[in-house]
Amino acid sequence: MALRFLVVEGNTHTERETHRRHFGTTYAEGYAALLTALVADAACEIACPADADAHLPDSGGLAGYDGVFLTGSALNLYDGGPAVARQLELMRAVYASGTPAFGSCWGLQVGAAAAGGTVVRNPAGREVGFARRIVPTRAGREHPMLADRPAAFEAPAVHLDIVETVPEGTTVLAGNRLAPIQAAEIRHVGGLFWGVQYHPEFSLCELAAIVERIAERLTQEGFFADVAGARAYAADLRTLHADPGRGDLAWRHGIDAEVLDPARRTAEIARFVAHAVVPAKAARGRA
Structure with a gap:
Protein backbone atom coordinates (compact mmCIF):
# COMPACT_ATOMS: atom_id res chain seq x y z
CA MET A 1 0.00 0.00 0.00
CA ALA A 2 1.69 3.21 -1.16
CA LEU A 3 1.73 6.03 1.38
CA ARG A 4 2.30 9.72 0.71
CA PHE A 5 4.13 11.67 3.41
CA LEU A 6 4.97 15.32 3.98
CA VAL A 7 8.14 15.97 6.00
CA VAL A 8 8.15 19.47 7.52
CA GLU A 9 11.67 20.83 8.04
CA GLY A 10 11.84 22.99 11.16
CA ASN A 11 15.09 24.82 10.41
CA THR A 12 15.90 27.99 8.50
CA HIS A 13 17.91 27.79 5.28
CA THR A 14 21.12 28.77 7.09
CA GLU A 15 20.72 26.09 9.73
CA ARG A 16 19.78 23.48 7.14
CA GLU A 17 22.96 24.13 5.18
CA THR A 18 25.05 24.06 8.35
CA HIS A 19 23.70 20.62 9.21
CA ARG A 20 24.25 19.47 5.63
CA ARG A 21 27.92 20.50 5.80
CA HIS A 22 28.44 18.52 8.99
CA PHE A 23 26.31 15.47 8.23
CA GLY A 24 25.52 15.43 4.51
CA THR A 25 21.75 15.92 4.68
CA THR A 26 19.24 18.27 6.27
CA TYR A 27 17.00 17.08 9.11
CA ALA A 28 14.10 16.63 6.70
CA GLU A 29 16.16 14.75 4.12
CA GLY A 30 17.35 12.35 6.81
CA TYR A 31 13.79 11.90 8.07
CA ALA A 32 12.52 11.20 4.55
CA ALA A 33 15.29 8.65 3.97
CA LEU A 34 14.30 6.84 7.16
CA LEU A 35 10.62 6.81 6.19
CA THR A 36 11.34 5.34 2.77
CA ALA A 37 13.50 2.68 4.45
CA LEU A 38 10.78 1.84 6.99
CA VAL A 39 7.76 1.92 4.69
CA ALA A 40 7.68 0.12 1.37
CA ASP A 41 6.51 2.33 -1.52
CA ALA A 42 6.44 5.47 0.64
CA ALA A 43 6.68 8.76 -1.26
CA CYS A 44 8.02 11.75 0.70
CA GLU A 45 7.83 15.45 -0.05
CA ILE A 46 9.57 18.14 2.00
CA ALA A 47 8.24 21.54 3.07
CA CYS A 48 10.37 24.31 4.62
CA PRO A 49 7.95 26.72 6.33
CA ALA A 50 10.77 28.67 8.00
CA ASP A 51 11.52 30.14 4.54
CA ALA A 52 9.63 33.31 3.63
CA ASP A 53 9.15 32.10 0.05
CA ALA A 54 7.99 28.58 0.95
CA HIS A 55 4.96 27.30 -0.92
CA LEU A 56 2.91 25.55 1.75
CA PRO A 57 -0.25 23.48 1.36
CA ASP A 58 -3.46 24.60 3.02
CA SER A 59 -5.69 22.19 4.95
CA GLY A 60 -7.22 20.97 1.69
CA GLY A 61 -3.81 20.23 0.22
CA LEU A 62 -2.66 18.61 3.44
CA ALA A 63 -5.61 16.23 3.29
CA GLY A 64 -3.95 14.70 0.25
CA TYR A 65 -1.14 13.31 2.41
CA ASP A 66 -1.41 10.17 4.50
CA GLY A 67 0.93 11.43 7.23
CA VAL A 68 2.88 14.54 8.21
CA PHE A 69 6.22 14.44 10.06
CA LEU A 70 7.78 17.43 11.85
CA THR A 71 11.54 17.50 12.38
CA GLY A 72 13.66 19.11 15.07
CA SER A 73 14.88 22.70 14.81
CA ALA A 74 17.38 25.16 16.25
CA LEU A 75 14.57 27.73 16.58
CA ASN A 76 12.85 28.59 19.86
CA LEU A 77 9.09 29.06 19.85
CA TYR A 78 9.15 31.79 22.51
CA ASP A 79 11.36 33.97 20.27
CA GLY A 80 8.49 34.32 17.83
CA GLY A 81 8.97 35.85 14.41
CA PRO A 82 7.75 34.90 10.93
CA ALA A 83 9.72 31.62 10.73
CA VAL A 84 8.00 30.41 13.91
CA ALA A 85 4.57 31.83 13.03
CA ARG A 86 4.49 30.08 9.66
CA GLN A 87 5.21 26.72 11.30
CA LEU A 88 2.46 27.17 13.86
CA GLU A 89 0.05 28.18 11.10
CA LEU A 90 0.98 25.10 9.08
CA MET A 91 0.49 22.82 12.09
CA ARG A 92 -2.94 24.30 12.73
CA ALA A 93 -3.79 23.52 9.11
CA VAL A 94 -2.52 19.97 9.60
CA TYR A 95 -4.89 19.52 12.54
CA ALA A 96 -7.77 20.94 10.49
CA SER A 97 -7.00 18.63 7.58
CA GLY A 98 -7.44 15.50 9.69
CA THR A 99 -4.14 14.08 8.44
CA PRO A 100 -2.26 12.30 11.26
CA ALA A 101 1.00 13.98 12.26
CA PHE A 102 4.12 12.95 14.17
CA GLY A 103 6.70 15.33 15.63
CA SER A 104 10.19 14.93 17.08
CA CYS A 105 11.57 17.43 19.62
CA TRP A 106 10.72 20.83 18.05
CA GLY A 107 7.93 18.94 16.30
CA LEU A 108 6.34 18.04 19.65
CA GLN A 109 6.68 21.65 20.77
CA VAL A 110 5.01 22.96 17.60
CA GLY A 111 2.26 20.36 17.87
CA ALA A 112 1.54 21.40 21.45
CA ALA A 113 1.77 25.17 20.88
CA ALA A 114 -0.44 25.07 17.77
CA ALA A 115 -3.18 23.46 19.87
CA GLY A 116 -2.86 25.94 22.75
CA GLY A 117 0.01 24.61 24.88
CA THR A 118 3.10 26.53 25.99
CA VAL A 119 6.83 25.95 25.48
CA VAL A 120 9.64 27.34 27.66
CA ARG A 121 13.40 27.13 28.02
CA ASN A 122 13.98 24.16 30.30
CA PRO A 123 14.83 25.43 33.80
CA ALA A 124 16.67 22.13 34.37
CA GLY A 125 18.98 22.85 31.43
CA ARG A 126 19.86 21.12 28.20
CA GLU A 127 19.33 17.42 27.52
CA VAL A 128 21.95 16.18 25.07
CA GLY A 129 23.29 12.87 23.83
CA PHE A 130 20.60 10.65 25.28
CA ALA A 131 17.43 11.29 27.21
CA ARG A 132 17.89 9.08 30.28
CA ARG A 133 15.35 6.91 32.07
CA ILE A 134 12.31 7.88 30.04
CA VAL A 135 9.41 6.32 31.93
CA PRO A 136 6.03 5.69 30.28
CA THR A 137 2.98 6.88 32.19
CA ARG A 138 0.13 4.49 32.89
CA ALA A 139 -1.54 5.75 29.71
CA GLY A 140 1.77 5.38 27.87
CA ARG A 141 2.14 1.75 28.85
CA GLU A 142 -1.21 1.07 27.18
CA HIS A 143 -0.64 3.29 24.14
CA PRO A 144 0.56 1.77 20.86
CA MET A 145 3.35 4.35 20.53
CA LEU A 146 5.23 2.89 23.51
CA ALA A 147 3.72 -0.58 23.66
CA ASP A 148 7.02 -2.45 23.43
CA ARG A 149 9.24 -0.03 25.32
CA PRO A 150 10.58 -1.21 28.71
CA ALA A 151 9.71 0.37 32.06
CA ALA A 152 12.55 2.88 31.51
CA PHE A 153 14.58 3.51 28.38
CA GLU A 154 17.06 5.87 26.70
CA ALA A 155 16.72 7.67 23.36
CA PRO A 156 18.81 10.14 21.30
CA ALA A 157 18.10 13.71 22.39
CA VAL A 158 19.27 17.29 21.84
CA HIS A 159 17.05 20.04 23.22
CA LEU A 160 17.01 23.10 25.45
CA ASP A 161 13.24 23.73 25.44
CA ILE A 162 10.32 21.72 26.77
CA VAL A 163 6.54 21.73 26.64
CA GLU A 164 5.45 23.42 29.88
CA THR A 165 1.66 23.19 29.64
CA VAL A 166 -0.25 20.84 27.39
CA PRO A 167 -3.35 21.79 25.42
CA GLU A 168 -6.78 20.33 25.99
CA GLY A 169 -7.01 16.92 24.37
CA THR A 170 -3.49 15.85 25.37
CA THR A 171 -2.52 12.51 26.86
CA VAL A 172 0.99 12.55 28.34
CA LEU A 173 2.62 9.21 27.53
CA ALA A 174 6.12 9.46 29.05
CA GLY A 175 8.52 11.72 30.93
CA ASN A 176 11.83 11.82 32.73
CA ARG A 177 13.69 13.99 35.24
CA LEU A 178 14.69 16.66 32.71
CA ALA A 179 11.48 16.74 30.68
CA PRO A 180 8.17 15.76 32.30
CA ILE A 181 6.63 15.52 28.83
CA GLN A 182 8.82 13.23 26.72
CA ALA A 183 5.94 11.76 24.72
CA ALA A 184 2.33 12.75 24.15
CA GLU A 185 -0.74 12.29 22.01
CA ILE A 186 -2.77 15.39 21.12
CA ARG A 187 -6.27 15.36 19.66
CA HIS A 188 -7.31 18.78 18.40
CA VAL A 189 -10.14 19.97 16.11
CA GLY A 190 -10.48 16.48 14.65
CA GLY A 191 -6.75 16.00 14.08
CA LEU A 192 -4.41 13.46 15.65
CA PHE A 193 -0.81 14.18 16.64
CA TRP A 194 1.82 11.95 18.24
CA GLY A 195 5.00 13.61 19.47
CA VAL A 196 8.20 12.86 21.36
CA GLN A 197 10.74 15.23 22.88
CA TYR A 198 13.57 12.92 21.83
CA HIS A 199 14.76 11.97 18.35
CA PRO A 200 13.89 8.40 17.30
CA GLU A 201 14.83 9.37 13.73
CA PHE A 202 18.47 10.18 14.60
CA SER A 203 21.15 7.62 13.86
CA GLU A 258 16.69 0.48 22.75
CA VAL A 259 19.24 2.80 21.11
CA LEU A 260 21.63 0.43 19.32
CA ASP A 261 19.03 -1.59 17.43
CA PRO A 262 17.72 0.65 14.61
CA ALA A 263 14.33 -1.08 14.65
CA ARG A 264 13.88 -0.38 18.36
CA ARG A 265 15.30 3.14 18.20
CA THR A 266 12.84 4.15 15.48
CA ALA A 267 9.89 2.13 16.78
CA GLU A 268 7.68 5.12 17.63
CA ILE A 269 7.73 6.20 13.99
CA ALA A 270 6.92 2.73 12.69
CA ARG A 271 4.08 2.39 15.21
CA PHE A 272 2.70 5.77 14.20
CA VAL A 273 2.49 4.59 10.59
CA ALA A 274 0.88 1.28 11.58
CA HIS A 275 -1.55 2.56 14.22
CA ALA A 276 -2.39 6.09 13.05
CA VAL A 277 -1.58 6.52 9.35
CA VAL A 278 -2.81 3.23 7.93
CA PRO A 279 -6.18 3.26 9.78
CA ALA A 280 -6.75 6.90 8.78
CA LYS A 281 -5.99 6.07 5.16
CA ALA A 282 -8.46 3.20 5.27
CA ALA A 283 -11.11 5.40 6.86
CA ARG A 284 -10.68 7.90 4.06
CA GLY A 285 -11.26 5.11 1.56
CA ARG A 286 -7.69 5.12 0.21
CA ALA A 287 -6.68 1.60 1.27
Whole structure:
Protein backbone atom coordinates (compact mmCIF):
# COMPACT_ATOMS: atom_id res chain seq x y z
CA MET A 1 0.00 0.00 0.00
CA ALA A 2 1.69 3.21 -1.16
CA LEU A 3 1.73 6.03 1.38
CA ARG A 4 2.30 9.72 0.71
CA PHE A 5 4.13 11.67 3.41
CA LEU A 6 4.97 15.32 3.98
CA VAL A 7 8.14 15.97 6.00
CA VAL A 8 8.15 19.47 7.52
CA GLU A 9 11.67 20.83 8.04
CA GLY A 10 11.84 22.99 11.16
CA ASN A 11 15.09 24.82 10.41
CA THR A 12 15.90 27.99 8.50
CA HIS A 13 17.91 27.79 5.28
CA THR A 14 21.12 28.77 7.09
CA GLU A 15 20.72 26.09 9.73
CA ARG A 16 19.78 23.48 7.14
CA GLU A 17 22.96 24.13 5.18
CA THR A 18 25.05 24.06 8.35
CA HIS A 19 23.70 20.62 9.21
CA ARG A 20 24.25 19.47 5.63
CA ARG A 21 27.92 20.50 5.80
CA HIS A 22 28.44 18.52 8.99
CA PHE A 23 26.31 15.47 8.23
CA GLY A 24 25.52 15.43 4.51
CA THR A 25 21.75 15.92 4.68
CA THR A 26 19.24 18.27 6.27
CA TYR A 27 17.00 17.08 9.11
CA ALA A 28 14.10 16.63 6.70
CA GLU A 29 16.16 14.75 4.12
CA GLY A 30 17.35 12.35 6.81
CA TYR A 31 13.79 11.90 8.07
CA ALA A 32 12.52 11.20 4.55
CA ALA A 33 15.29 8.65 3.97
CA LEU A 34 14.30 6.84 7.16
CA LEU A 35 10.62 6.81 6.19
CA THR A 36 11.34 5.34 2.77
CA ALA A 37 13.50 2.68 4.45
CA LEU A 38 10.78 1.84 6.99
CA VAL A 39 7.76 1.92 4.69
CA ALA A 40 7.68 0.12 1.37
CA ASP A 41 6.51 2.33 -1.52
CA ALA A 42 6.44 5.47 0.64
CA ALA A 43 6.68 8.76 -1.26
CA CYS A 44 8.02 11.75 0.70
CA GLU A 45 7.83 15.45 -0.05
CA ILE A 46 9.57 18.14 2.00
CA ALA A 47 8.24 21.54 3.07
CA CYS A 48 10.37 24.31 4.62
CA PRO A 49 7.95 26.72 6.33
CA ALA A 50 10.77 28.67 8.00
CA ASP A 51 11.52 30.14 4.54
CA ALA A 52 9.63 33.31 3.63
CA ASP A 53 9.15 32.10 0.05
CA ALA A 54 7.99 28.58 0.95
CA HIS A 55 4.96 27.30 -0.92
CA LEU A 56 2.91 25.55 1.75
CA PRO A 57 -0.25 23.48 1.36
CA ASP A 58 -3.46 24.60 3.02
CA SER A 59 -5.69 22.19 4.95
CA GLY A 60 -7.22 20.97 1.69
CA GLY A 61 -3.81 20.23 0.22
CA LEU A 62 -2.66 18.61 3.44
CA ALA A 63 -5.61 16.23 3.29
CA GLY A 64 -3.95 14.70 0.25
CA TYR A 65 -1.14 13.31 2.41
CA ASP A 66 -1.41 10.17 4.50
CA GLY A 67 0.93 11.43 7.23
CA VAL A 68 2.88 14.54 8.21
CA PHE A 69 6.22 14.44 10.06
CA LEU A 70 7.78 17.43 11.85
CA THR A 71 11.54 17.50 12.38
CA GLY A 72 13.66 19.11 15.07
CA SER A 73 14.88 22.70 14.81
CA ALA A 74 17.38 25.16 16.25
CA LEU A 75 14.57 27.73 16.58
CA ASN A 76 12.85 28.59 19.86
CA LEU A 77 9.09 29.06 19.85
CA TYR A 78 9.15 31.79 22.51
CA ASP A 79 11.36 33.97 20.27
CA GLY A 80 8.49 34.32 17.83
CA GLY A 81 8.97 35.85 14.41
CA PRO A 82 7.75 34.90 10.93
CA ALA A 83 9.72 31.62 10.73
CA VAL A 84 8.00 30.41 13.91
CA ALA A 85 4.57 31.83 13.03
CA ARG A 86 4.49 30.08 9.66
CA GLN A 87 5.21 26.72 11.30
CA LEU A 88 2.46 27.17 13.86
CA GLU A 89 0.05 28.18 11.10
CA LEU A 90 0.98 25.10 9.08
CA MET A 91 0.49 22.82 12.09
CA ARG A 92 -2.94 24.30 12.73
CA ALA A 93 -3.79 23.52 9.11
CA VAL A 94 -2.52 19.97 9.60
CA TYR A 95 -4.89 19.52 12.54
CA ALA A 96 -7.77 20.94 10.49
CA SER A 97 -7.00 18.63 7.58
CA GLY A 98 -7.44 15.50 9.69
CA THR A 99 -4.14 14.08 8.44
CA PRO A 100 -2.26 12.30 11.26
CA ALA A 101 1.00 13.98 12.26
CA PHE A 102 4.12 12.95 14.17
CA GLY A 103 6.70 15.33 15.63
CA SER A 104 10.19 14.93 17.08
CA CYS A 105 11.57 17.43 19.62
CA TRP A 106 10.72 20.83 18.05
CA GLY A 107 7.93 18.94 16.30
CA LEU A 108 6.34 18.04 19.65
CA GLN A 109 6.68 21.65 20.77
CA VAL A 110 5.01 22.96 17.60
CA GLY A 111 2.26 20.36 17.87
CA ALA A 112 1.54 21.40 21.45
CA ALA A 113 1.77 25.17 20.88
CA ALA A 114 -0.44 25.07 17.77
CA ALA A 115 -3.18 23.46 19.87
CA GLY A 116 -2.86 25.94 22.75
CA GLY A 117 0.01 24.61 24.88
CA THR A 118 3.10 26.53 25.99
CA VAL A 119 6.83 25.95 25.48
CA VAL A 120 9.64 27.34 27.66
CA ARG A 121 13.40 27.13 28.02
CA ASN A 122 13.98 24.16 30.30
CA PRO A 123 14.83 25.43 33.80
CA ALA A 124 16.67 22.13 34.37
CA GLY A 125 18.98 22.85 31.43
CA ARG A 126 19.86 21.12 28.20
CA GLU A 127 19.33 17.42 27.52
CA VAL A 128 21.95 16.18 25.07
CA GLY A 129 23.29 12.87 23.83
CA PHE A 130 20.60 10.65 25.28
CA ALA A 131 17.43 11.29 27.21
CA ARG A 132 17.89 9.08 30.28
CA ARG A 133 15.35 6.91 32.07
CA ILE A 134 12.31 7.88 30.04
CA VAL A 135 9.41 6.32 31.93
CA PRO A 136 6.03 5.69 30.28
CA THR A 137 2.98 6.88 32.19
CA ARG A 138 0.13 4.49 32.89
CA ALA A 139 -1.54 5.75 29.71
CA GLY A 140 1.77 5.38 27.87
CA ARG A 141 2.14 1.75 28.85
CA GLU A 142 -1.21 1.07 27.18
CA HIS A 143 -0.64 3.29 24.14
CA PRO A 144 0.56 1.77 20.86
CA MET A 145 3.35 4.35 20.53
CA LEU A 146 5.23 2.89 23.51
CA ALA A 147 3.72 -0.58 23.66
CA ASP A 148 7.02 -2.45 23.43
CA ARG A 149 9.24 -0.03 25.32
CA PRO A 150 10.58 -1.21 28.71
CA ALA A 151 9.71 0.37 32.06
CA ALA A 152 12.55 2.88 31.51
CA PHE A 153 14.58 3.51 28.38
CA GLU A 154 17.06 5.87 26.70
CA ALA A 155 16.72 7.67 23.36
CA PRO A 156 18.81 10.14 21.30
CA ALA A 157 18.10 13.71 22.39
CA VAL A 158 19.27 17.29 21.84
CA HIS A 159 17.05 20.04 23.22
CA LEU A 160 17.01 23.10 25.45
CA ASP A 161 13.24 23.73 25.44
CA ILE A 162 10.32 21.72 26.77
CA VAL A 163 6.54 21.73 26.64
CA GLU A 164 5.45 23.42 29.88
CA THR A 165 1.66 23.19 29.64
CA VAL A 166 -0.25 20.84 27.39
CA PRO A 167 -3.35 21.79 25.42
CA GLU A 168 -6.78 20.33 25.99
CA GLY A 169 -7.01 16.92 24.37
CA THR A 170 -3.49 15.85 25.37
CA THR A 171 -2.52 12.51 26.86
CA VAL A 172 0.99 12.55 28.34
CA LEU A 173 2.62 9.21 27.53
CA ALA A 174 6.12 9.46 29.05
CA GLY A 175 8.52 11.72 30.93
CA ASN A 176 11.83 11.82 32.73
CA ARG A 177 13.69 13.99 35.24
CA LEU A 178 14.69 16.66 32.71
CA ALA A 179 11.48 16.74 30.68
CA PRO A 180 8.17 15.76 32.30
CA ILE A 181 6.63 15.52 28.83
CA GLN A 182 8.82 13.23 26.72
CA ALA A 183 5.94 11.76 24.72
CA ALA A 184 2.33 12.75 24.15
CA GLU A 185 -0.74 12.29 22.01
CA ILE A 186 -2.77 15.39 21.12
CA ARG A 187 -6.27 15.36 19.66
CA HIS A 188 -7.31 18.78 18.40
CA VAL A 189 -10.14 19.97 16.11
CA GLY A 190 -10.48 16.48 14.65
CA GLY A 191 -6.75 16.00 14.08
CA LEU A 192 -4.41 13.46 15.65
CA PHE A 193 -0.81 14.18 16.64
CA TRP A 194 1.82 11.95 18.24
CA GLY A 195 5.00 13.61 19.47
CA VAL A 196 8.20 12.86 21.36
CA GLN A 197 10.74 15.23 22.88
CA TYR A 198 13.57 12.92 21.83
CA HIS A 199 14.76 11.97 18.35
CA PRO A 200 13.89 8.40 17.30
CA GLU A 201 14.83 9.37 13.73
CA PHE A 202 18.47 10.18 14.60
CA SER A 203 21.15 7.62 13.86
CA LEU A 204 24.16 7.66 16.16
CA CYS A 205 26.11 9.19 13.27
CA GLU A 206 23.72 12.12 13.01
CA LEU A 207 23.80 12.60 16.76
CA ALA A 208 27.62 12.58 16.61
CA ALA A 209 27.60 15.27 13.90
CA ILE A 210 25.41 17.51 16.06
CA VAL A 211 27.58 17.05 19.15
CA GLU A 212 30.68 17.96 17.14
CA ARG A 213 28.98 20.97 15.59
CA ILE A 214 28.04 22.46 18.97
CA ALA A 215 31.08 21.13 20.85
CA GLU A 216 32.21 24.55 22.05
CA ARG A 217 28.76 25.39 23.39
CA LEU A 218 28.49 22.03 25.15
CA THR A 219 31.93 22.55 26.69
CA GLN A 220 30.91 25.99 27.96
CA GLU A 221 27.77 24.43 29.47
CA GLY A 222 29.89 21.86 31.34
CA PHE A 223 29.02 18.69 29.43
CA PHE A 224 32.65 18.17 28.46
CA ALA A 225 35.95 19.27 29.99
CA ASP A 226 37.11 20.51 26.60
CA VAL A 227 36.27 20.36 22.91
CA ALA A 228 38.54 17.35 22.51
CA GLY A 229 36.28 15.48 24.95
CA ALA A 230 33.22 16.30 22.84
CA ARG A 231 34.98 15.03 19.74
CA ALA A 232 35.98 11.82 21.51
CA TYR A 233 32.35 11.31 22.54
CA ALA A 234 31.24 11.81 18.93
CA ALA A 235 33.89 9.33 17.78
CA ASP A 236 32.49 6.71 20.17
CA LEU A 237 28.99 7.26 18.75
CA ARG A 238 30.27 6.75 15.21
CA THR A 239 32.05 3.56 16.27
CA LEU A 240 28.86 2.24 17.87
CA HIS A 241 26.91 3.10 14.73
CA ALA A 242 29.32 1.00 12.66
CA ASP A 243 29.58 -1.77 15.27
CA PRO A 244 26.64 -1.95 17.70
CA GLY A 245 28.26 -5.02 19.21
CA ARG A 246 30.90 -2.93 20.96
CA GLY A 247 29.72 -3.76 24.45
CA ASP A 248 32.54 -1.76 26.03
CA LEU A 249 31.35 1.47 24.43
CA ALA A 250 27.67 0.69 25.05
CA TRP A 251 28.52 0.16 28.74
CA ARG A 252 30.60 3.35 28.87
CA HIS A 253 27.72 5.43 27.53
CA GLY A 254 24.92 3.61 29.33
CA ILE A 255 22.91 2.54 26.29
CA ASP A 256 21.44 -0.75 25.15
CA ALA A 257 19.35 -2.23 22.34
CA GLU A 258 16.69 0.48 22.75
CA VAL A 259 19.24 2.80 21.11
CA LEU A 260 21.63 0.43 19.32
CA ASP A 261 19.03 -1.59 17.43
CA PRO A 262 17.72 0.65 14.61
CA ALA A 263 14.33 -1.08 14.65
CA ARG A 264 13.88 -0.38 18.36
CA ARG A 265 15.30 3.14 18.20
CA THR A 266 12.84 4.15 15.48
CA ALA A 267 9.89 2.13 16.78
CA GLU A 268 7.68 5.12 17.63
CA ILE A 269 7.73 6.20 13.99
CA ALA A 270 6.92 2.73 12.69
CA ARG A 271 4.08 2.39 15.21
CA PHE A 272 2.70 5.77 14.20
CA VAL A 273 2.49 4.59 10.59
CA ALA A 274 0.88 1.28 11.58
CA HIS A 275 -1.55 2.56 14.22
CA ALA A 276 -2.39 6.09 13.05
CA VAL A 277 -1.58 6.52 9.35
CA VAL A 278 -2.81 3.23 7.93
CA PRO A 279 -6.18 3.26 9.78
CA ALA A 280 -6.75 6.90 8.78
CA LYS A 281 -5.99 6.07 5.16
CA ALA A 282 -8.46 3.20 5.27
CA ALA A 283 -11.11 5.40 6.86
CA ARG A 284 -10.68 7.90 4.06
CA GLY A 285 -11.26 5.11 1.56
CA ARG A 286 -7.69 5.12 0.21
CA ALA A 287 -6.68 1.60 1.27
